[in-house]
Amino acid sequence: MDIPFARWHPVIARRRSRRHFDPNLPVTPETLAALDKVCNEFAPFAHARACLIAESAETVFKGIIGSYGKIRGAPAFIAFVGNMDGPFVQEEVGYTGEGIILEATALGLDTCWVGGFFRREIAGPLAKLSNNERVLAVTPVGYRRESESWQEKSMTRFRRSHNRLPLSRLVRGLPEEKWPDWVNVCLEAARLAPSAANRQPWGFDVRENSITVFVRTGGPEFNVSKRLDCGIAMLHLEVAAADCGCRGQWEFLPSPQVAKFKIYPQSVLLALTRCDG
Numbered sequence: 001m002d003i004p005f006a007r008w009h010p011v012i013a014r015r016r017s018r019r020h021f022d023p024n025l026p027v028t029p030e031t032l033a034a035l036d037k038v039c040n041e042f043a044p045f046a047h048a049r050a051c052l053i054a055e056s057a058e059t060v061f062k063g064i065i066g067s068y069g070k071i072r073g074a075p076a077f078i079a080f081v082g083n084m085d086g087p088f089v090q091e092e093v094g095y096t097g098e099g100i101i102l103e104a105t106a107l108g109l110d111t112c113w114v115g116g117f118f119r120r121e122i123a124g125p126l127a128k129l130s131n132n133e134r135v136l137a138v139t140p141v142g143y144r145r146e147s148e149s150w151q152e153k154s155m156t157r158f159r160r161s162h163n164r165l166p167l168s169r170l171v172r173g174l175p176e177e178k179w180p181d182w183v184n185v186c187l188e189a190a191r192l193a194p195s196a197a198n199r200q201p202w203g204f205d206v207r208e209n210s211i212t213v214f215v216r217t218g219g220p221e222f223n224v225s226k227r228l229d230c231g232i233a234m235l236h237l238e239v240a241a242a243d244c245g246c247r248g249q250w251e252f253l254p255s256p257q258v259a260k261f262k263i264y265p266q267s268v269l270l271a272l273t274r275c276d277g
């Protein structure tokens with residue numbers, strides 16, 4: 001499945017993690033079917049897949065106090081599954097999973113990546129894991145409670161969990177005054193990516209016709225790979241690039257680099273025209 005960039009780009013700025021869902025607002029079978037279709041069809045890499053499970057969401061999160069409080073009331077969840085044989089499985093799962101999260105957002109649903117605290121022993125069998133597969137993260141799916149609960153509000157304020165670092169802290173390489181407009185659009189979209197505990201571990205190395213994503217921060221991973229976060233930022237970057245008319249290809253790289261997005265030369269011209277217009 002090609003990236004539906006015109007559908008996904010606008011929801012990047014709108015998406016927010018939500019943890020408390022309204023049990024009185026069930027998701028219709030049609031909406032679940034639309035999401036399930038994208039889970040099955042958006043599989044750009046060999047070692048990552050997403051599996052929608054319209055049952056047991058409460059059990060997967062039950063009794064788990066994550067860093068932001070419990071996930072409550074979701075009618076369904078999605079398991080983001082990686083085949084651990086893949087050398088770049090973490091970034092592949094981040095990239096693939098974020099595509100599904102953006103599609104859910106476009107469908108009007110609410111989500112929250114959960115990488116740390118969920119019941120793997122319940123999610124795994126439901127996702128029908130094969131030998132070397134693991135559920136690396138999950139998201140609840142449903143409609144949020146209209147008002148944020150006190151728990152959500154206080155944790156958001158306390159942890160500044162929606163704030164993002166300015167690009168000046170994240171970017172190296174070509175000086176900003178030399179960036180074509182499409183680079184700015186791509187980096188802005190990547191900057192807004194969600195990450196575990198909002199740690200924003202990514203950095204971006206901008207060159208004439210490429211942007212390399214790398215892990216910028218040291219320190220512990222706390223059970224969720226920073227490369228998975230970087231995979232999420234990669235998806236945002238490519239969605240924005242495509243919406244600017246800029247097509248390219250990812251080349252995965254060894255640590256601490258993650259992947260280089262190389263722009264196809266003819267699309268640079270198109271992007272310059274589109275972004276200027």
Ligand SMILES: Cc1cc2nc3c(=O)[nH]c(=O)nc-3n(C[C@H](O)[C@H](O)[C@H](O)COP(=O)(O)O)c2cc1C
Nearest residue numbers: 016017066068113114115116161194195196197198
């Ligand atoms: C890979 C990943 C793992 C996450 N794990 C958790 C988690 O275990 N518990 C939780 O409440 N939120 C988790 N989050 C949500 C982040 O805290 C959230 O995305 C971040 O604070 C940014 O806020 P926003 O998504 O509202 O923009 C995770 C996010 C990502 C990307």
